[in-house]
Amino acid sequence: MPASRGTAEPFHQWLDAQTRTLWEAIFQLPFLQELAAGTLARDRFAYFLAQDVLYLEQFAKVLARGATLADTPETREMFLRHAANVARVEERLHAELASRLGLDWDAVRQKEPAPVTVAYTDHLLRVAHTGGLSELVAAVLPCYWVYARVGERLANRLPEDEIYRRWILTYADRDFHRSVDEQLRLIDRLATAAGSNERERMERWFARSLRYEWMFWDQAYRDLAWPV
Numbered sequence: 001m002p003a004s005r006g007t008a009e010p011f012h013q014w015l016d017a018q019t020r021t022l023w024e025a026i027f028q029l030p031f032l033q034e035l036a037a038g039t040l041a042r043d044r045f046a047y048f049l050a051q052d053v054l055y056l057e058q059f060a061k062v063l064a065r066g067a068t069l070a071d072t073p074e075t076r077e078m079f080l081r082h083a084a085n086v087a088r089v090e091e092r093l094h095a096e097l098a099s100r101l102g103l104d105w106d107a108v109r110q111k112e113p114a115p116v117t118v119a120y121t122d123h124l125l126r127v128a129h130t131g132g133l134s135e136l137v138a139a140v141l142p143c144y145w146v147y148a149r150v151g152e153r154l155a156n157r158l159p160e161d162e163i164y165r166r167w168i169l170t171y172a173d174r175d176f177h178r179s180v181d182e183q184l185r186l187i188d189r190l191a192t193a194a195g196s197n198e199r200e201r202m203e204r205w206f207a208r209s210l211r212y213e214w215m216f217w218d219q220a221y222r223d224l225a226w227p228v
């Protein structure tokens with residue numbers, strides 16, 4: 001493993017290179033493999049969807065905090081737009097899919113968050129409220145980047161299943177990929193101005209969120225519940 005990063009390489013490429021095994025583990029997840037094949041059991045997807053609704057509520061707050069910490073008007077506008085998109089695109093998708101699955105939306109929203117949901121959202125909220133803008137961006141980036149890469153891969157061979165197809169196409173969408181590029185450009189800009197301690201924290205929060213992305217699908221696949 002290289003001890004330090006080259007100065008010419010954009011920071012997001014460095015992060016990508018440092019986390020190759022985590023990315024591979026994500027692509028190998030049975031949840032995603034079966035979703036891609038259209039064979040994923042409905043109750044596993046329903047578990048994911050219900051937990052994701054709880055995740056999104058907290059995620060929107062983290063993006064709003066990004067707007068508060070923003071260092072330029074453009075960055076503030078970006079965070080406000082992305083926070084609005086969570087409600088406009090993601091929550092609407094979830095409400096639609098929940099209704100197609102025959103789930104009671106109000107009951108879904110009132111579910112108890114499962115262990116990984118709590119751990120992941122607490123991590124994001126902690127970084128958002130104790131770190132600076134660069135740390136916040138590093139923590140939220142996997143949320144964008146993982147879904148963009150998964151959406152891109154899975155859109156190459158869409159399953160017959162209408163619900164899984166709709167989910168995949170949301171994350172293969174061009175507007176969504178533009179918002180991912182905005183976050184990638186932002187992290188590169190912030191990393192250029194950051195000192196080595198700050199960059200280390202960015203790398204740590206990025207890798208931690210990436211792990212939680214893996215765990216979030218894994219907990220749905222395993223129907224993880226609080227043990228007591």
Ligand SMILES: Cc1ncc(C[n+]2csc(CCO)c2C)c(N)n1
Pocket residue numbers: 052055056059082085086089090142143144147213216
């Ligand atoms: C666990 C989990 N991680 C990431 C996303 C995807 N996502 C949620 S908010 C957002 C940014 C703007 O829409 C993106 C890409 C998800 N749904 N659930």
